[in-house]
Amino acid sequence: MSYPGKVEAVSGPLEHSTRQRAPYGRTGDRSPFRQVYDGPTYYGRNTVKPSPFDWKIALYIFLGGLSGAAEIIATVADFDGNPALEDTVRQGRYLALVGTLAGPPLLIAGLHTPSRWYNMLRIFRGTSPMSIGSWILTAFGGFAVATAAAQGGLDTTNPVRWPRLRRILRGSARVLQVPAALAGAGMSVYTAGLMAATSTPLWAAAPRLLAARFAAAAMAAASAALSLGARRHHRIAAAERLEDLTALAAATELVMARASNEVYRQRGVDTALHEPQFRLFYSGGAELIGTAVPLALYVANRVTRHPSNRLAWAGGLAVMAGSAALRLSMMYAGNESARHPEPYLAATQSERTSP
Amino acid sequence: MTVHARARDYPQSEFEGPIPNESELTAGSRIVPGRSYGFFTDTTRCIGCKACETACKQWNALPADNMALTGDSYDNTGALSASTWRHVAFIEKIGTGADRATEMPPYQSNWLMMSDVCKHCHNAPCLEACPTGALFRTEFDTVVVQQDICNGCGYCVPACPFGVVDLSEVDGKAHKCTLCYDRLKGGLEPACAKACPTDSIQFGEVEHLQRAAEQRVADLHQRGVPNAYLYGTPGAPGATGDLGHLNAFFLLTERPEVYNLPPAPTRASNRTLPSLISGLATVASLAAAAALLLGGRPGR
Ligand code: SF4
Numbered sequence: 001m002s003y004p005g006k007v008e009a010v011s012g013p014l015e016h017s018t019r020q021r022a023p024y025g026r027t028g029d030r031s032p033f034r035q036v037y038d039g040p041t042y043y044g045r046n047t048v049k050p051s052p053f054d055w056k057i058a059l060y061i062f063l064g065g066l067s068g069a070a071e072i073i074a075t076v077a078d079f080d081g082n083p084a085l086e087d088t089v090r091q092g093r094y095l096a097l098v099g100t101l102a103g104p105p106l107l108i109a110g111l112h113t114p115s116r117w118y119n120m121l122r123i124f125r126g127t128s129p130m131s132i133g134s135w136i137l138t139a140f141g142g143f144a145v146a147t148a149a150a151q152g153g154l155d156t157t158n159p160v161r162w163p164r165l166r167r168i169l170r171g172s173a174r175v176l177q178v179p180a181a182l183a184g185a186g187m188s189v190y191t192a193g194l195m196a197a198t199s200t201p202l203w204a205a206a207p208r209l210l211a212a213r214f215a216a217a218a219m220a221a222a223s224a225a226l227s228l229g230a231r232r233h234h235r236i237a238a239a240e241r242l243e244d245l246t247a248l249a250a251a252t253e254l255v256m257a258r259a260s261n262e263v264y265r266q267r268g269v270d271t272a273l274h275e276p277q278f279r280l281f282y283s284g285g286a287e288l289i290g291t292a293v294p295l296a297l298y299v300a301n302r303v304t305r306h307p308s309n310r311l312a313w314a315g316g317l318a319v320m321a322g323s324a325a326l327r328l329s330m331m332y333a334g335n336e337s338a339r340h341p342e343p344y345l346a347a348t349q350s351e352r353t354s355p
Numbered sequence: 356m357t358v359h360a361r362a363r364d365y366p367q368s369e370f371e372g373p374i375p376n377e378s379e380l381t382a383g384s385r386i387v388p389g390r391s392y393g394f395f396t397d398t399t400r401c402i403g404c405k406a407c408e409t410a411c412k413q414w415n416a417l418p419a420d421n422m423a424l425t426g427d428s429y430d431n432t433g434a435l436s437a438s439t440w441r442h443v444a445f446i447e448k449i450g451t452g453a454d455r456a457t458e459m460p461p462y463q464s465n466w467l468m469m470s471d472v473c474k475h476c477h478n479a480p481c482l483e484a485c486p487t488g489a490l491f492r493t494e495f496d497t498v499v500v501q502q503d504i505c506n507g508c509g510y511c512v513p514a515c516p517f518g519v520v521d522l523s524e525v526d527g528k529a530h531k532c533t534l535c536y537d538r539l540k541g542g543l544e545p546a547c548a549k550a551c552p553t554d555s556i557q558f559g560e561v562e563h564l565q566r567a568a569e570q571r572v573a574d575l576h577q578r579g580v581p582n583a584y585l586y587g588t589p590g591a592p593g594a595t596g597d598l599g600h601l602n603a604f605f606l607l608t609e610r611p612e613v614y615n616l617p618p619a620p621t622r623a624s625n626r627t628l629p630s631l632i633s634g635l636a637t638v639a640s641l642a643a644a645a646a647l648l649l650g651g652r653p654g655r
Contacts (some may be wrong), residue, residue, distance in 0.1 A: 042444060042615035043427040045434060048518040052509035072642050073649075080650035088649075112507025112527030119487040119506045127624035129631070130510045131486035185642075189634025196630040197623045198513035199480065207626040211634030219641040245648050249641055256637075338513060341615065348516075348617035 036268045037346035047345060048199045050338035053110065058331040060099075060106040061191040062324045064137070065218030066225065067099025068187025071144055073222055073245070075181035078174060084238045091229040093151045093173070095222065096144040096180065099187060103137055129194035136186035143180035147173050188218035191327075195334060201269040201343035202334040206260045206355050213256040213326070217290070220249035221323035224294075224316040231312060243312060246319055247298040253326075254291040263355055268346030272336035273329075281329035290322015359383060378544040384559035386539050391496035393534070393602030394548060395564040396470055397571060398614075399583065400555035403429060403468035407441040410550035414535065415440065418525075428466075434615075435471060437523035440532040441547050442471045444614055469605065469614045470547070470556055473498070473519045473532035474587060477599025481531075483624040484514035489529070496561070496602060497534040505529050516598070516620035534603070561602050565589075568606055575606075582608045586616060596621025 074092025077085040108117045121138065125131040150173035157166055192214035196207035203210065227242035264270035273282050297315035301307040337343045359380045379385045386392065411417065417438045425431050428445035435442045446467040450456050456465050479498045482490040489505035492498060500511075500520070507527040511520045520531040535545035543549075548558035557564060565588050575583035586593040587604030592611055594600045598620060611618045 039610065040613050042446070042613070043425075043430075045615060046518060047612075047615050047617055048516065049512050049521060051513035052522055069638070072638065073645055076642055076645045077649045080646060082650055085649055110508075112509060112522055113505065114507075116487075116504075116506035119489070119504055120508070122504070123486075123488040125483070125486060125488070127483035127627060128486050128510070129627050130484065130508060132627075132631075134486055185635055185638045188638055189631060192634055193627050193630040194510075196626040197484065198510075199516040199518075199620070199623055200513045203513075204621075204623065204626060207630035208633035211630040212637040215634040215637035216641065219638065219645075223645070241648050245641075245645050248644055248648070252637065252641065341612075344617060345612050348619045348621070350619050 037342040037349070039345065041341040041345065045341060046339050047341045048201075048338050050335040051198065051200060052112070053331060053335070055328060055331070056106045056110045058327045059324070060103050060110075061214070061327040061331075062221070063102050063106075064099040064191060065188040065214060065327075066221045066320075066323070067096045067103075067144070068140060068184030069218040069222035070095035070098075070226065071140075071147070071177065071184035072181045072188075072219070073226060073242075075177045078177060084235065085241070087233055087235055088226050088230055088238055088242065090151055090155065092222070092226055093144075093148045093177070095225060095229075096140075096184065097148050100137075100141045100144045104141075107137075127197075129190050129197050133186075133190040133194060136183055136190055140180060140183035140187050143176055143183060147176040147180045150176060189215045195330065199344070200334045200338045201267075201347045202264065202272060202337035203330070205267050205269045205347060206263040208355055209256050209260040209263065210330075213253055213260060216249050216253035216256060217286075217323040217326050220246050220253055220290075221320050223249060224319035224323075228313065228316040231309065231316075239312065240307075243298050243301070243315065246316065247295055250291045250295050250298075250319055254287070254295065257287050257291065259355070269337055269343040271340070271343055272333040275333075275336065278329055278333045278336070281325045282333060285325030286322050286329055288322075289318045290326060291319075294318040294322070357383075373541055373543060376542045378542055378558070381549050382544040382558045384544075384563065386495065386542050388494035391561040391602060392539065392559065393475055393497075393561040393564060393604070394472060394545070395557045395559070395568050395604060395606070396472065397555050397557065397568070397606040398467065398469040399575060399580065399606060399608060400553045401443070401468040401470055402553055402555070403443055403445060403466075404552060405432075405443050406550040406552060407470050407547035407556055408432060408439070408443060410546040411441045411532075412439075414538070414546035415533075435473070435519050435521070435531070437521040437525075437530040440472065440530075444469045444471055446609070446613055448609075467609060467613065469607070470551075471614070471616075472547070472603050473534070474517055474593075474604070475532075475534055475602035476516075477594075477602065478597060478622050478624075480514040480516055480598075480623040481511035481520050481529075483622075484510045486510065493536055493539075495534065495536070495539050497536065497539075499533045499536050500529050500531060502528055502530075514623045516596075516617060516623065518615075532603075561600070565600075565604070568604065571606060580608060584608075586611055592618050593620065595619040597625055598622050 070092045074089045078089045108114045120134040150169045153169040189211050192211035195203035196210050223242050223246040227239045230239035294315040297311045301311050362380050376385050420438050428447050430445040432442050448465040475497045482498050489501045505528040509522050511529050520529050523530050544558050548556045572583050585591045586607050587601030589600045
């Protein structure tokens, strides 16, 4: 596109608008399928509007995923009945409170008429991930708080004096954690659906991959946080198992990240990701620090005869930082992709199914 | 346009109140709840006078915005926004340098003008995204934001495939064209269509408009404008990706992108289910892996 914004005479039949673009796009581009938009724009003005969402929503997406996945891991560990993981069950139930307590204030602060936050619970709309999510958050909040309260009772009552009460508390926590974990699964993925079900080119390009990626990032962050919790209490055996889980989730995330990057490139919606700040947060933060580096650290720790506590801490912290960076960079890079006409016009040249 | 027979009943120049079913006289269409209404915007008739923009601002009491020159032809409005619900786009197809046009084809010479507006989509992504129910479908099959319910979450803004709906920084609510919901209730033609001096903007029942539009395209083809086509009628560009038809549709003579319209927009909510299922499947697989990794013999 060239300034001044006068459109070159582009007459001719409409078919021109829906043809596939030249096979080879920008310099250095090897993919024969890449769609690059080189047609006219309206004075370079954006065609769709960017979302008004900012770091508050991105932080919520991170914390919500972390909490939801923590509840899932705690529940799985509780049913596994491994005594080495009893402490992890406890920590997971408390960690689930983070998203529950921090989520609503962050979301309400993100509204432009915050005093009307309760209208979020006025209806249920199955086509709106925002509506679905409001109810998931409500359900998760209720069950996670109840589970954590039962756990709190267990942690503060004397086993000798209150044996019956403690049996009831343990039983209630065991029952309540199931709906909490199910809602927790929703917490880790609905935010990806929320981004995908928009006309923002970067978010809409790969709905399935984005959700798989967010799910893996949530599981990785929660299991990393719990592994660090285990290390703090010197429960190395538990920590190592959680680190294996973290590594698996991070590897899943890495695969999904690679696959989605390829889709973004082919559809011509990846331009924002190449800007310096997103390179830093997306490629550097989410991908490198969030998945590749911790994977290397965990593998190094597993193959040596003297696993290093420090390496494990570095790995866990890197996974959590990367998980947050993924949400932040997707949020801002998505908004950026909507501020220019080219990504959207490239993506809407013809109808096709998205991966 | 022919004058309606009822026009004889109102010879005076001043009125006590609105004429009952006034739209019948001004647009040839009586407004009946339960039917589908919309706009047919014929860009070959647009002279770029911006009467529609002005009438819209006046009737809807919308504040002025962008009080500056953009340098983009005669378009100093720029885009649709929370306070601009009609926007006249100006495109100069004159070329530069050696490509500068020396001949003018019929109709609008080398100047394209198009009055853009909310499309009142049949499957409206903004409405489908709205978590509060503030966005709803009216009895006239139009899409309207209820200002007393909207809490300014802003999710409709990225949902719209045409970049129409917008949040107001002033009151923190989403705003867009209501297709003059209040006027329709009172039997009046929407302000922009009534003000349009060339009938570039036509108001009426969608089906009638679609038929008239097809006729117009056929006419134009005959008169030597082979590029004329409809955007937003069933099966046409713009009515793609499960959006259904657009209640406010257009007659264009250039590629949609020239007017800042997407050639093949899609229905955003269709991505909800695939996304959620894929995410939940990933969580389930990782939870199953967790059960294997965390269970079993204590210690290692
Ligand atoms: S054009 Fe945008 S704002 Fe208008 S009905 Fe369609 S989705 Fe909603």
